[in-house]
Amino acid sequence: MQFRRVPTPLALLVGLLLGLLIGRALPSGILAPSWSNGPIFVSRLSARKQFTLPSTDQRHRVLELLSTLSPHHTTECTRNSQPLYVQQARERYKSLVGYEPPAQSSWLSSLGLGGFGDSQHVHSAPAKEHKYFFAINLYNSFDIIPDLFATLFRVSAILGYHNVYVSIYENGSTDQTKALLRIFDALTRSVGLRVTIRTSTRTRGAFNHRIEYLAEVRNQAFNPLHELRDSHNEYFDTIIFMNDILPCVDDLLELIWQSRRNNAGITCAADYMYHEEIGSPVFYDNWVARDINGTALENAPFEAIFHDAYSSDRFQMHLPIQVQSCWNGVAVLDPAPFYTPPYVSFRMAKLTEEECSASECSLICNDYWEAGYGRILMVPRVKLAYDKKVFDIVHPSRRNLTAIRGYVRLGGLPDNPRTDPQDRSWFGPHDRLFTPEESEEIEFVPGPSHVWCWGWDGAGDIDGPDVDPIWELMPNRSQSAEAVTVKHQRKMDGL
Numbered sequence: 196m197q198f199r200r201v202p203t204p205l206a207l208l209v210g211l212l213l214g215l216l217i218g219r220a221l222p223s224g225i226l227a228p229s230w231s232n233g234p235i236f237v238s239r240l241s242a243r244k245q246f247t248l249p250s251t252d253q254r255h256r257v258l259e260l261l262s263t264l265s266p267h268h269t270t271e272c273t274r275n276s277q278p279l280y281v282q283q284a285r286e287r288y289k290s291l292v293g294y295e296p297p298a299q300s301s302w303l304s305s306l307g308l309g310g311f312g313d314s315q316h317v318h319s320a321p322a323k324e325h326k327y328f329f330a331i332n333l334y335n336s337f338d339i340i341p342d343l344f345a346t347l348f349r350v351s352a353i354l355g356y357h358n359v360y361v362s363i364y365e366n367g368s369t370d371q372t373k374a375l376l377r378i379f380d381a382l383t384r385s386v387g388l389r390v391t392i393r394t395s396t397r398t399r400g401a402f403n404h405r406i407e408y409l410a411e412v413r414n415q416a417f418n419p420l421h422e423l424r425d426s427h428n429e430y431f432d433t434i435i436f437m438n439d440i441l442p443c444v445d446d447l448l449e450l451i452w453q454s455r456r457n458n459a460g461i462t463c464a465a466d467y468m469y470h471e472e473i474g475s476p477v478f479y480d481n482w483v484a485r486d487i488n489g490t491a492l493e494n495a496p497f498e499a500i501f502h503d504a505y506s507s508d509r510f511q512m513h514l515p516i517q518v519q520s521c522w523n524g525v526a527v528l529d530p531a532p533f534y535t536p537p538y539v540s541f542r543m544a545k546l547t548e549e550e551c552s553a554s555e556c557s558l559i560c561n562d563y564w565e566a567g568y569g570r571i572l573m574v575p576r577v578k579l580a581y582d583k584k585v586f587d588i589v590h591p592s593r594r595n596l597t598a599i600r601g602y603v604r605l606g607g608l609p610d611n612p613r614t615d616p617q618d619r620s621w622f623g624p625h626d627r628l629f630t631p632e633e634s635e636e637i638e639f640v641p642g643p644s645h646v647w648c649w650g651w652d653g654a655g656d657i658d659g660p661d662v663d664p665i666w667e668l669m670p671n672r673s674q675s676a677e678a679v680t681v682k683h684q685r686k687m688d689g690l
Contacts, residue, residue, distance in 0.1 A: 209649045213491050221563075228296045238282040243620070247408045251310045263590060265571070266341050266342040266345035266346070267338070267341055267342055267583070268342050268344075268441050268583050268586050268587075269342045269345065269346060269401035269441055269443050269586075270345070270460075270577070272443040272590050272625050273443055273444060273445055273625050276625055276626050277626055278420050279628055280625070280626055280627070280628055283628060283629050284445060284448075285324075287452065287629060287634075288445075288448045288452060290351070290352075290452075290687035290688060291353060291354060291448060291451060291452060291687065292353055292355075293325065293353070293354045293355025293357075294355045294357075300470075305659075306665070312365075317368060324355075324357075324358055325354075325358060325432045325433065325455075325685075326359075326360070326429070326430070326431040326432045326433070326436075327354055327357055327358055327359050327360070327431065327432070327435060327451075328360050328362065328419075328420055328431040328433070328434045328435070328530065329347065329359065329360065329362065329434075329435045329436075329437065330362050330364075330413075330416040330420070330434060330435070330436045330437070331361070331363045331364070331367040331416060331436075331437045331438075332341070332363075332364055332365075332413060332416055332438065332439075333363060333364070333368070333439055334365065334366065334367055334368055334372070334439070334557065335365060335368045335369060335370050335372060335666065336365070336368070336372050336439045337368075337370045337371055337375055337438070338582075339439050339441055339581075340372065340375045340376065340379060341375075342441050342442075343437070343440075343441075343442070344379045344382070344383070346442050346443065346444055346446075346447065347361060347385065347388075347442045348383075348388070349384075350444055350447045350448065351386075351388050351503045353444075353448065354384060354388075354451075356387045356388045358390075359388060359389070359393075360389045360390075360419065360423070360431070361388065361389065361390040362382065362390075362391045362393075362416050362417070362418070362419040362420070363376065363390070363391070363392045363393070364394075364395075364412065364415040364416040364418075365392070365393070365394045365395070366394065366395035366397045366412060366415075366568065367395070367396065367397060367398035373394050376392050376394065376439070377392075380392045381417075389465045391419045391625060393415065393418075394603075395415075400598045404543060404652070405651060406433075406511055406543040406544065406552060406553075406554065406555050407543040409541075409554075409555050410540075410542050410555040411541075413436075413541040413555060414540055414541050414637070416436070417533070417540070417541075418532060418546070418670065419505055420434070420533065421533075424534070430530075430531050432530065432535060433451065433454065433455070433527060433528070433530065433685065434527070434528040434529075434530045434533070435447065435450070435451065435525065435526075435527050435528075436521075436525070436526045436527075436528060437524070437525050438524050438525070438581075439581065440466065440524040440525060440579045440580065440581055441579070441580050441581070441582075441583075441586050442524075442525065442579060443590070443625055445625055446464065446525070446577045446579065447525070449576060449577050450462050450463075450464060450525060450527045450574055450577055451527055451528075453515055453572060453574050454527040454529075454572070454685070455669070455686055455687050456634070456636065456686065456687070457515070457572055457636055457637050457639075458527050458529075458570060458571045458683070458684065458685055458686060459527070459529065459564045459570045459571065459572040459637075460528070460532075460568030460569060460571055461521070461526055461527070461528050461529070461560060461563055461568075461570075461571045461572070462526065462527040462528075462571075462572045462573075462574065463484075463518075463521035463522055463523040463524075463525065463526050463571075463573050463574070464523050464524050464525045464573075464574060464577035464578070464579045465478065465523055465570070465573065465574070465575050465577065465578055465579070466478070466479045466480055466524035466578075466579040466580070466581070466626075467479055467578060467579065467580055467585050467589060468581065468585060469582075469584055469585050469588075470494070470496075470539070473496065475496050475583050475588075476496070476497075476580075476588055476589060477494050477495055477496055478492055478493065478494055478495060478497075479494070479498045479523070479524075479581075480521070480522055480524070481493060481494050482554055482557075482649065482660070483516060483520055483521060483522045483523070483553075483554045483556045483557045483560075484518060484521040484522070484523060484573070485519040485521070485557070485560075485646055485647065486501055486502060486506050486518055486519065487503060487506065487516075487517050487518055487519055487521045487632045487640065487642070488502070488503045488506075488643055489519055489643035489644075489645050489646040489647055489666070490503065490647055491649070491668075498511065501516075501639060502634050506518070509575075510575050512630075512632065513575045513576045513627070513633070514571055514575070514630075514632050514633055515573065515574050515575075515637055515639075516572070516575065517570075517571065517572060517573075517637055517639055517640065518571050518572070518573045518630070519560065519564075519571065519642055519643055519646055520556070520557050520560030520571060520646070521560070521571065521573050522556035522560075523573065523579065524555075524579040524581070525563055525577075525579065526556070528566055528686065529683050531564070531568065531682065531683040532563060532566045532568050535560070537565075539559060539562045539563065539566060540559075541555045541556075541558075541559055542558055542559075542562075543555065543558070544557060544650070546593055546652070548665075551648035551650045551662075551665060551667045552650035552651055552652045552662060553648050553649075553650060553651075553667075554651070556571070557648070561646075561669070561673070564642050564669070564670070564673035564678050565670050565672050565673055565678075566673070567672070567677055567678055567680065568682065568683075569639075569642055569673055569678040569679050569681055570637075570639045570679050570681070573639060576627070576633065578590075581634075587598055590625065591629075594673045639679035640679065641673070641674050641675055641676055641678055641679060642669055642673040642674055642678060642679075643669065643674070644668065644669060644674055645666040645667060645668055645669065646666070646667050647665075647666060647667075648664060648665055648666075648667040648671055649662070649664040650662030650663075650665075661673060
């Protein structure tokens with residue numbers, strides 16, 4: 196028996212009527228109200244926690260983003276790199292490749308330094324295994340999520356998807372960060388990348404200690420690290436903790452390479468913010484970063500950050516520098532102190548013991564020193580931005596280098612930054628050739644006896660340190676050679 200096709204208008208009308216009947220039959224609070232500006236939905240399933248539905252403008256932004264699913268800012272940062280840099284990068288990061296690439300495909304295409312398009316290929320069995328755990332905290336991060344995930348996709352393709360685990364903890368966002376995370380959660384799973392994304396409506400209360408709150412939020416991103424150990428006996432060899440930054444693929448690869456090359460306890464980038472009065476980017480995270488002599492780094496333009504003369508000289512040459520502490524947007528950590536005594540974690544200061552109320556990131560650096568993992572490294576080549584304005588300044592195309600810095604070509608080959616003065620500027624880190632000194636292992640020395648600390652004890656809306664700065668005495672162990680002795684071998688094969 197054949198049925199006559201129901202006309203489309205009639206089918207739509209029947210569907211609407213059925214929807215209304217079902218909606219009336221179900222209890223209230225199960226179905227969300229219609230999309231409009233500003234309603235509050237209270238769900239029985241969420242313990243009556245409230246959240247705001249997206250506005251029309253927010254919905255438009257999500258749909259617009261879905262039409263591209265590509266990074267906004269970082270898509271070009273390595274695409275037009277000069278051939279000499281591409282060749283160097285291929286050789287430098289070859290030791291990080293975590294799979295056996297097909298004979299006809301170059302792993303460099305996944306890096307973004309060659310032709311794009313191969314990063315989605317499924318590669319064969321791994322050549323070697325080194326497990327990487329990415330921990331990320333996000334808050335109102337709608338604008339950086341596409342770039343962050345695009346970089347994670349490409350870096351994971353190089354390291355081997357089977358070697359990578361991504362843990363994201365988001366809380367308290369008032370934009371559509373949560374909605375966008377759901378989209379990228381599905382995308383990551385589609386390529387076989389393991390990811391845990393946990394969201395919360397929690398925010399810092401008016402009377403909560405700022406550092407206690409931030410430490411708890413960071414520890415939330417680490418929960419899967421311990422869950423995988425307890426439930427599956429799975430351990431990781433390297434941790435990469437990322438803030439809401441705009442990273443390029445070779446930024447993360449260089450930090451991982453330097454971390455493993457030097458068996459560093461903590462390896463950091465250099466991050467920058469725009470200073471309106473100066474009209475230039477300045478170093479940002481000086482509340483955490485401390486030179487190896489214990490002094491604070493400066494919120495200053497590129498050339499005037501370090502007080503220690505030797506550190507300053509190395510910074511001018513973009514060479515890795517030993518520091519007492521740093522975080523700077525991305526930190527690559529040796530996970531051993533998380534797995535073995537004294538089992539470090541993010542924390543607030545022990546105020547009852549008169550410990551200076553430093554940042555939770557400063558305190559974990561101090562704890563690494565005391566645990567004997569005080570090999571802490573800053574990599575100036577890797578320059579990070581938190582927004583498009585600074586990103587565009589520190590990642591210009593090569594043709595703009597002369598105009599930016601006022602250099603006039605004094606000779607040398609146009610495509611060889613070793614002999615071309617304009618390419619030795621602070622800009623264009625993804626186009627500057629590696630020097631032999633950048634590959635040399637650091638000679639780590641014991642930590643300083645005192646470290647400059649500017650405490651932050653207050654709660655509420657206090658927007659900066661509120662305790663008089665002091666020179667804080669460091670534990671004896673951090674001042675001994677044992678604090679910088681290699682305890683966990685993480686080097687790449689052949690290095």
